[in-house]
Amino acid sequence: MTEDVRIAEIAALVGDPTRVNILAALMGGRALTASELVYAAGVSPQTTSGHLAKLADGRLIACVKQGRHRYYRIATPRVAEMLEGIMAVAVDAPARHRPRSKLDDAMSNARTCYDHFAGKLGVGLTDVLATRGHIVLADEGGEVTESGAAFFGKFGVDLAAAHSRRRIFCRPCLDWTERRPHLGGSVGAALAQRCFDLGWLERARDSRALSITKAGQRGLSETFGLSL
Amino acid sequence: MTEDVRIAEIAALVGDPTRVNILAALMGGRALTASELVYAAGVSPQTTSGHLAKLADGRLIACVKQGRHRYYRIATPRVAEMLEGIMAVAVDAPARHRPRSKLDDAMSNARTCYDHFAGKLGVGLTDVLATRGHIVLADEGGEVTESGAAFFGKFGVDLAAAHSRRRIFCRPCLDWTERRPHLGGSVGAALAQRCFDLGWLERARDSRALSITKAGQRGLSETFGLSL
DNA sequence: TTGAAACTACGGTCGTGGCCGAAGCATCCC
DNA sequence: GGGATGCTTCGGCCACGACCGTAGTTTCAA
Numbered sequence: 118m119t120e121d122v123r124i125a126e127i128a129a130l131v132g133d134p135t136r137v138n139i140l141a142a143l144m145g146g147r148a149l150t151a152s153e154l155v156y157a158a159g160v161s162p163q164t165t166s167g168h169l170a171k172l173a174d175g176r177l178i179a180c181v182k183q184g185r186h187r188y189y190r191i192a193t194p195r196v197a198e199m200l201e202g203i204m205a206v207a208v209d210a211p212a213r214h215r216p217r218s219k220l221d222d223a224m225s226n227a228r229t230c231y232d233h234f235a236g237k238l239g240v241g242l243t244d245v246l247a248t249r250g251h252i253v254l255a256d257e258g259g260e261v262t263e264s265g266a267a268f269f270g271k272f273g274v275d276l277a278a279a280h281s282r283r284r285i286f287c288r289p290c291l292d293w294t295e296r297r298p299h300l301g302g303s304v305g306a307a308l309a310q311r312c313f314d315l316g317w318l319e320r321a322r323d324s325r326a327l328s329i330t331k332a333g334q335r336g337l338s339e340t341f342g343l344s345l
Numbered sequence: 346m347t348e349d350v351r352i353a354e355i356a357a358l359v360g361d362p363t364r365v366n367i368l369a370a371l372m373g374g375r376a377l378t379a380s381e382l383v384y385a386a387g388v389s390p391q392t393t394s395g396h397l398a399k400l401a402d403g404r405l406i407a408c409v410k411q412g413r414h415r416y417y418r419i420a421t422p423r424v425a426e427m428l429e430g431i432m433a434v435a436v437d438a439p440a441r442h443r444p445r446s447k448l449d450d451a452m453s454n455a456r457t458c459y460d461h462f463a464g465k466l467g468v469g470l471t472d473v474l475a476t477r478g479h480i481v482l483a484d485e486g487g488e489v490t491e492s493g494a495a496f497f498g499k500f501g502v503d504l505a506a507a508h509s510r511r512r513i514f515c516r517p518c519l520d521w522t523e524r525r526p527h528l529g530g531s532v533g534a535a536l537a538q539r540c541f542d543l544g545w546l547e548r549a550r551d552s553r554a555l556s557i558t559k560a561g562q563r564g565l566s567e568t569f570g571l572s573l
Numbered sequence: 574t575t576g577a578a579a580c581t582a583c584g585g586t587c588g589t590g591g592c593c594g595a596a597g598c599a600t601c602c603c
Numbered sequence: 604g605g606g607a608t609g610c611t612t613c614g615g616c617c618a619c620g621a622c623c624g625t626a627g628t629t630t631c632a633a
Contacts, residue, residue, distance in 0.1 A: 120521060121369055123435040125362040132357030137349045151610055164592055166611050185600040185609050195434055202430035206423055207351040257530040258486025258514035286486035293348060302485040379580060392622055394581055413579050413630040
């Protein structure tokens with residue numbers, strides 16, 4: 118059963134704390150240079166380089182050269198989903214000895230999760246959309262309703278571009294700070310992109326955290342009734 | 346970031362070929378004794394016992410004592426989903442040196458994938474249901490249509506029991522032999538259960554493979570137009 | 574009570590792999 | 604060209620963990 122070996126290889130790649138640091142940083146959705154990842158990994162440049170080579174060899178991350186920089190990113194959405202799946206299991210495992218690390222407020226407030234929003238922002242948006250009947254979420258999937266399609270259209274999110282099919286599904290993604298699902302998948306990605314385009318949010322320099330701009334404060338309040 | 350460590354712990358548990366053998370065996374959906382898992386693992390009883398203890402400690406598997414036997418099973422559906430996610434990544438990684446192991450025909454023909462069908466049977470059923478408009482599948486999710494709900498009802502699958510909500514979603518699960526999605530989630534599980542109840546399929550003794558009974562041949566042909 | 578089966582705990586061996594220091598390419602800037 | 608920056612390769616050290624042999628505990632049957 119040689120498939121099993123391949124599965125173990127993939128899992129073993131994720132099974133190292135240093136590499137998880139790297140992958141977690143890349144789950145911010147941006148491509149990062151090796152130097153930036155050295156910081157995220159918390160080990161020497163040589164060691165980081167070795168880890169990056171392993172991850173790239175296993176096709177978990179991809180690399181593009183640009184001048185003397187090398188930008189690394191999560192290879193495919195499927196890899197991102199796999200990581201989300203592992204996180205979901207890691208989160209709902211009982212306390213053990215997790216001293217509830219007080220990760221900074223910005224991070225738990227708003228951050229990116231590969232290509233969509235997470236944290237209080239992500240969960241808040243999802244709640245509002247569900248309450249207003251724009252989306253329907255269940256454990257295994259979700260769907261954008263007719264009113265939702267209209268709303269997204271008016272908001273400037275082009276769902277048709279993301280989906281050639283008639284029905285628009287969306288994937289719930291378990292939030293590891295809020296421990297509740299938030300909107301993921303292509304719909305979540307499109308929504309996030311639109312918010313960036315509107316200038317409502319800005320990425321922090323060395324973190325997955327997001328800062329909400331003045332325009333964002335106003336926009337989120339007016340459009341979604343959210344104040345963060 | 347102590348969450349990262351927990352993620353690495355989980356992944357590291359899956360990152361050992363022997364433990365993958367064990368988990369893969371348990372992905373058949375049945376609870377198995379330690380002895381049976383010794384066979385699946387391919388190592389000594391002592392070593393297997395150690396692995397089982399680690400997996401149980403990490404909450405990936407659960408154990409119930411019954412007489413002098415200990416039955417192990419996948420702990421939660423979420424763990425099963427995580428494993429499916431890892432498999433999906435392992436599968437779509439390019440060839441490398443995978444000598445296309447000719448796993449026995451029975452296995453690729455019909456097998457269980459945690460709680461639903463996979464292999465030619467799983468993919469075939471899914472195709473038929475989709476073609477007839479009983480389900481709609483997309484990359485990120487799926488849904489049972491009205492005609493589908495009627496069909497399942499007539500077939501004896503009680504979808505209402507599985508879902509209190511109005512809409513019935515279903516999860517596509519990437520098949521690692523067929524490399525195409527098959528019907529997973531609660532709908533897939535309910536469908537599989539009904540087929541077992543009808544006596545259409547029987548589990549093999551020491552494998553995830555399924556054998557199709559005479560009644561199953563007839564039933565699958567009449568109801569779904571499938572001949573395997 | 575004796576024996577067998579199922580399973581686990583302990584102790585020791587050994588290989589894999591993470592880590593860093595030193596050194597080597599590649600690219601950019603002055 | 605010279606030097607700095609970005610990143611990788613090489614070599615050696617060390618620890619973690621997978622493995623098995625031996626031995627122990629629990630459960631069942633006779």
